[in-house]
Amino acid sequence: xPLNMIVCCKQVPDPEAPPSAFKVVxxxxxxxxxxxxxxxxxxEFALEAALRIKDxxxxxxxxxALGNNFVRDVIKKTLAVGADELILLEDPAFExxxxxxxxxxxxxxxxxxxxxxxxxxxxxxxxxxxGQVGLGIAELLGIPAVTLARKVEVVDGKAKVxxxxxxxxxxxxxxxxxxxxxxxELGALRYASLKGIMAxxxxxxxxxKPKDIGLDPSQVGAAGRRAKxxxxxxxxxxxxxxxxxxxxxxxxxxxxxxxxxxAKLL
Amino acid sequence: xxxxxxxxxxxELLDKKLASITTELLGCSRKLADQLKEEVCxxxxxxxxxxxxxxxxxxxxxxxxxxxxPRLKEYVADRYIQVAEKVVKELSPRVVLxxxxxxxxxxxPRLAFRLGTTVxxxxxxxxxxxxxxxxxxxxxxxxxxxxxxxxxESMPQMATVRxxxxxxxxxxxxxxxxxxxxxxxxxxxxxxxxxxxTVKEEAVGVKLxxxxxxxxxxxxxxxxxxxxxxxKELADLLHGAVGASRPPADNGWVPESLHIGLTGKIVxxxxxxxxxVSGASQHMAGCSGSKHIVAINKDPDANIFxxxxxxxxxxxxxxxxxFISKLKELLAE
Numbered sequence: 290x291p292l293n294m295i296v297c298c299k300q301v302p303d304p305e306a307p308p309s310a311f312k313v314v315x316x317x318x319x320x321x322x323x324x325x326x327x328x329x330x331x332x333e334f335a336l337e338a339a340l341r342i343k344d345x346x347x348x349x350x351x352x353x354a355l356g357n358n359f360v361r362d363v364i365k366k367t368l369a370v371g372a373d374e375l376i377l378l379e380d381p382a383f384e385x386x387x388x389x390x391x392x393x394x395x396x397x398x399x400x401x402x403x404x405x406x407x408x409x410x411x412x413x414x415x416x417x418x419x420g421q422v423g424l425g426i427a428e429l430l431g432i433p434a435v436t437l438a439r440k441v442e443v444v445d446g447k448a449k450v451x452x453x454x455x456x457x458x459x460x461x462x463x464x465x466x467x468x469x470x471x472x473x474e475l476g477a478l479r480y481a482s483l484k485g486i487m488a489x490x491x492x493x494x495x496x497x498k499p500k501d502i503g504l505d506p507s508q509v510g511a512a513g514r515r516a517k518x519x520x521x522x523x524x525x526x527x528x529x530x531x532x533x534x535x536x537x538x539x540x541x542x543x544x545x546x547x548x549x550x551x552a553k554l555l
Numbered sequence: 556x557x558x559x560x561x562x563x564x565x566x567e568l569l570d571k572k573l574a575s576i577t578t579e580l581l582g583c584s585r586k587l588a589d590q591l592k593e594e595v596c597x598x599x600x601x602x603x604x605x606x607x608x609x610x611x612x613x614x615x616x617x618x619x620x621x622x623x624x625p626r627l628k629e630y631v632a633d634r635y636i637q638v639a640e641k642v643v644k645e646l647s648p649r650v651v652l653x654x655x656x657x658x659x660x661x662x663x664p665r666l667a668f669r670l671g672t673t674v675x676x677x678x679x680x681x682x683x684x685x686x687x688x689x690x691x692x693x694x695x696x697x698x699x700x701x702x703x704x705x706x707x708e709s710m711p712q713m714a715t716v717r718x719x720x721x722x723x724x725x726x727x728x729x730x731x732x733x734x735x736x737x738x739x740x741x742x743x744x745x746x747x748x749x750x751x752x753t754v755k756e757e758a759v760g761v762k763l764x765x766x767x768x769x770x771x772x773x774x775x776x777x778x779x780x781x782x783x784x785x786x787k788e789l790a791d792l793l794h795g796a797v798g799a800s801r802p803p804a805d806n807g808w809v810p811e812s813l814h815i816g817l818t819g820k821i822v823x824x825x826x827x828x829x830x831x832v833s834g835a836s837q838h839m840a841g842c843s844g845s846k847h848i849v850a851i852n853k854d855p856d857a858n859i860f861x862x863x864x865x866x867x868x869x870x871x872x873x874x875x876x877x878f879i880s881k882l883k884e885l886l887a888e
Contacts, residue, residue: 308700
């Protein structure tokens with residue numbers, strides 16, 4: 290039986306943007322328009338995990354994302370690299386959610402999709418860094434979860450997962466359906482082929498609104514939050530670095546040793 | 556409706572001791588409970604807990620709930636979550652704290668969703684709002700580029716806390732407390748995962764988390780060699796350990812176990828020497844607790860110079876050999 294796989298993806302501000310690009314204005318993170326959004330880095334690893342299973346044994350991959358104002362070229366990368374279908378939960382009402390409302394919406398969408406063997410999520414999002422949505426979906430669906438996967442295979446109808454633990458890894462077997470969160474050790478997402486990009490250009494994502502997943506707008510996004518964001522801020526850092534100078538880099542290096550010794554750090 | 560009261564710490568055991576995160580959580584809970592005029596409770600589960608319940612009291616707990624069961628020898632989320640759920644439902648704590656550890660980052664969200672409440676993960680600071688008595692939960696977001704303060708609109712209020720963010724109390728063996736043994740009540744039919752094999756990939760030498768000095772290389776090292784040669788030489792001289800930022804780990808120059816940062820190790824040594832590390836927020840999240848940061852980078856505008864106390868602008872290939880040879884002279888004096 291080919292597997293049905295769902296990969297949850299998120300469009301986020303590019304986390305690789307320089308720290309100076311991140312500015313909090315009125316409790317909201319803003320980035321300059323030249324910084325383009327990307328698919329979260331951990332969701333890319335999650336998608337790669339699903340693609341490797343599809344390579345090995347076939348199957349169908351549905352990419353699922355929640356938000357508003359998706360940049361089509363960014364989110365359609367999922368299709369370009371090999372996802373078969375893209376479902377967007379896209380509506381202004383979905384904005385401003387927390388882990389609870391996000392996981393709830395995704396779980397409702399997954400129930401609507403109906404048949405699934407494996408659900409993949411990133412270990413945490415690249416913006417709020419909470420690491421909760423995947424586990425929340427598993428709890429809401431009542432299915433087992435394995436976190437921090439660096440390798441996933443399906444053997445005899447069960448998933449075999451290499452899970453990263455402090456100072457090593459362990460091999461965990463889990464019955465399907467299951468949810469798996471993926472970490473960076475799995476490896477980077479493949480590049481899209483030209484053929485993939487052309488095929489993706491012809492496909493249109495399926496767009497669902499709150500009512501399509503059986504939820505009232507008051508139950509989703511900011512209105513559905515259970516955690517309240519009181520304040521978002523950036524602590525002011527005083528640049529107080531003492532730069533050690535020298536005739537050349539080597540001399541500066543030697544002087545640094547002397548200075549650190551004086552400061553009793555060595 | 557149950558009334559929610561007290562602060563519950565989910566304790567972790569490591570090598571037959573209380574994990575350092577647990578003593579840190581107890582210290583933090585003591586402060587919160589005193590503000591609330593309530594008690595600190597601590598849950599300890601494992602195959603053998605023994606005298607560690609007394610240790611938890613010595614570090615600040617008023618009541619320790621002990622769950623001993625041979626099936627809790629190895630951490631399996633599907634079993635531990637059942638114990639945590641049972642104890643939290645029995646106690647109805649106002650606040651539940653876990654470590655932002657392999658265990659806490661998995662159990663806390665699962666427990667929160669199961670209880671219909673929220674958890675703020677990876678907190679650096681926790682306080683009680685004097686007016687509302689709510690727990691103010693401060694955590695880094697956007698890869699460390701900002702801090703957010705959350706409150707929970709549901710009970711219990713849950714948070715996981717980053718290691719080394721809080722200070723333990725001084726151990727006081729004369730502190731009095733109560734030890735309550737309770738049953739695990741594990742339903743094996745709800746255990747859907749099986750651990751087939753556990754593989755330790757421990758680095759040789761000083762453990763990163765315990766090293767007083769860390770010499771870290773970044774993307775600018777250019778390859779695996781310098782980690783084994785010049786960085787290792789410097790780390791050995793200072794009885795420290797070698798670490799890396801994310802790019803060297805992602806590129807396979809060093810094992811993932813050396814990765815310091817938001818999704819790697821969190822360290823707080825006395826001295827942190829960052830070599831050819833740009834100082835991305837995600838990296839600083841793993842080392843900003845260091846007492847002293849020294850930066851060597853050829854780019855004068857690198858973010859690391861905003862974080863460091865001392866710095867040299869220059870290529871590490873030129874700076875480090877001179878630094879090391881001077882250091883040897885100084886150490887020989």
